[in-house]
Amino acid sequence: MARLCVDGDDLVVRLAWWERPAARRGDVRVPLATLTHVEATRDWWRALRGVRARGTLIPGALCLGRWRHATGEDFVAVRRTHPDVVFVDLRSPSPFARITVSGPHSERVAATVRAAMA
Secondary structure, eight states: OOEEEEETTEEEEEOOTTHHHHHTSOOEEEEGGGEEEEEEESOGGGGOOSEEEEEEEETTTEEEEEEEETTEEEEEEEETTOOOEEEEEEOTTSSOSEEEEEOSOHHHHHHHHHHHHO
16 A cells, blocks of 8 residues: 655655556655645545546546646545545646545644644
8 A cells, every 4th residue: 555654855655566567657756845735634536636647547446646637747546445545735846736645544644744844
């Protein structure tokens, strides 16, 4: 299962071994300086926007990879079995406009990321 963690001055999405080929990429790493907003929610579908550009989509079960929308691209790692998600909005020079990751303890993860931003 993908997880968000802070590594030095970076926010990292660590992908499980099976998620790497499904997402068609390795771990995602962005500078903490590019983060603008962090939020945890139980409504995983509300954090998703756009359509799959590259990765895997199993409707109602798994969204993993790049999602393209009118304002850019998001990286998404969401499983229905974990309806809690953390989404992080980003600004340039980040390659993504938003990163969305599902998993347990989303409030605690969001709080950790917010503390690292400060």
